[in-house]
Structures are given as C-alpha cells and as structure tokens.
Amino acid sequence: MTRVFIDEFIDPFFEEIIDNYRNAFLRGQFFWCHFPYIHENLEIWRPVSYDGTQTRASHFQISSAGEDAFNRSMPLYNPKLETDEEFIVVRAKRRPIILITPSPEEIRTNLLRGGTKINRHLCLVAPLYSVIGKYGNIKFPQEFIDRVRLMEFPQFFFIPENTKYGIRSSILRLDSLQAVFENHLDPLPLKLSKLAIDILQGQIECFINGKENTNYETLRELLLNPD
Structure with missing residues (x-):
C-alpha cells in the first residue's frame, strides 16, 4: 500500500x-x-576588569562554568549581577x-x-x-x-x-x-x-x-x- x-x-x-x-x-x-x-556545554561571561570598588565591571570574557558558577563572592552593581547569578553565553537566530x-x-x-x-x-x-x-x-x-x-x-x-x-x-x-x-x-x-x-x-x-x-x-x- x-x-x-x-x-x-x-x-x-x-x-x-x-x-x-x-x-x-x-x-x-x-x-x-x-x-x-x-548549548549543552554551559559558558558564562565573567568580569575581568573592575573599578576601585570591585562592584562595577567594564570588561568581560567567556569562560567555562566552573565550581563557583552561580556562587560568586561579590555582587556587581553595574551591570547588576547578584552572587547567585551569571551572564550566560547564548547564540540566537x-x-x-x-x-x-x-x-x-x-x-x-x-x-x-x-x-x-x-x-x-x-x-x-x-x-x-x-x-x-x-x-x-x-x-x-x-x-x-x-x-x-x-x-x-x-x-x-x-x-x-x-x-x-x-x-x-x-x-x-x-x-x-x-x-x-x-x-x-x-x-x-x-x-x-x-x-x-x-x-x-x-x-x-x-x-x-x-x-x-x-x-x-x-x-x-x-x-x-x-x-
């Protein structure tokens, strides 16, 4: 058939x-x-350059999510990012x-x-x-x-x-x-x-x-x- x-x-x-x-x-x-x-492999944007207070970041780089992912020691105020938050690397179409x-x-x-x-x-x-x-x-x-x-x-x-x-x-x-x-x-x-x-x-x-x-x-x- x-x-x-x-x-x-x-x-x-x-x-x-x-x-x-x-x-x-x-x-x-x-x-x-x-x-x-x-993405199966989680990547995050991590701050690499701060002001004197360590609460304002001006530069970021991509890194693999390590053991401290979503468990950072200090929050950011600009851009706002709590210690249990991350900027996730994503691609869209x-x-x-x-x-x-x-x-x-x-x-x-x-x-x-x-x-x-x-x-x-x-x-x-x-x-x-x-x-x-x-x-x-x-x-x-x-x-x-x-x-x-x-x-x-x-x-x-x-x-x-x-x-x-x-x-x-x-x-x-x-x-x-x-x-x-x-x-x-x-x-x-x-x-x-x-x-x-x-x-x-x-x-x-x-x-x-x-x-x-x-x-x-x-x-x-x-x-x-x-x-």
Whole structure:
C-alpha cells in the first residue's frame, strides 16, 4: 500500500489570516522571532576588569562554568549581577515559530513594592528547523524526514513549505518549546488549518502529559500502519 504522509493527508495544511493578523495572536499562527540555541556545554561571561570598588565591571570574557558558577563572592552593581547569578553565553537566530499558547489575560491585582512582576505578557512557542538549507542543501537524512512525515516521533511535527510566506519545509520541535515576550514576535498572516491545529494540539498533549485517545494518535496509527 502506498504510504501517505501527514502533509498529504491534511489538506489544506495552512489558512491565511484575513483580518488584523498583526494583533490576532492565534494558536497555530506563524511568526518570526529571534530564538536561542540550546548549548549543552554551559559558558558564562565573567568580569575581568573592575573599578576601585570591585562592584562595577567594564570588561568581560567567556569562560567555562566552573565550581563557583552561580556562587560568586561579590555582587556587581553595574551591570547588576547578584552572587547567585551569571551572564550566560547564548547564540540566537531569527527563525519562524508557531504560537502554541497566547499570552494569558492580564491579572488585575495590587503589586507589592519591590515585589515580583505578575503579568509578563509571555507566549509559548515552538521553533521550526528547515529540512532544506537556504542554498538547497538537505539538512537531515531523507529517511528520517519521511519518518517525521509519518508521525513516528512525538517530539517532531512536520511542516510543509509555504512559498508565499517564506516558510521552507521544516520540522517543528516540541522538545524546544519556549516562552517569549509577545512584543518580540513578528507576525505573518498565516496559520495552520483547523485540522492541522487539532492534530498538533493532540500531539502536544501526548508528548507533554501522555494523554491518550486523541486525533493525533488516530492519525499516527493510520499513517504508520496503513494495512
């Protein structure tokens, strides 16, 4: 029996957002956003040049996180850094993401002076990693890409290309969900179709909390075992 992939089964896979897409913030909507790489080896920026008080630093250098990481002997006041804090070395890239959860409604309450901020206007997003590079080079083995398209892996969701809005065929990584500030998102008038969102939400529930009997599981079984 001929194999059918998720991007062939779900048709249409995308929908355009006609009205007010910049302020819509819909589940399944596409955005561009800077997104950090996750580094396995922790590196930190450590101050190497101070003023006379040893509380103001003017120069930093990258160093591997040693035994005293997050346990420094002196705080900094400029830039502000407590003894149990570090400046982490991270690298980021602007890439397409899909909105998983919009920013919650604002909680109206009195704040404590000097207390912790309650409303942060954060969204939960998942990043796209293209399977084809900008110069046409394939970035993953074709056999692996096909297995993602068959929904074999609960942490990966295949996204077909959408040339109109510059989305290359990609793998959506649910193992890299991240909170980002709403005002960092650059919206596109494009979102997943109703069926695609339904399948993705079922996959998220299965991946995160092991929920069973979702439309995701039904489609996954159909694609992996068509006979």
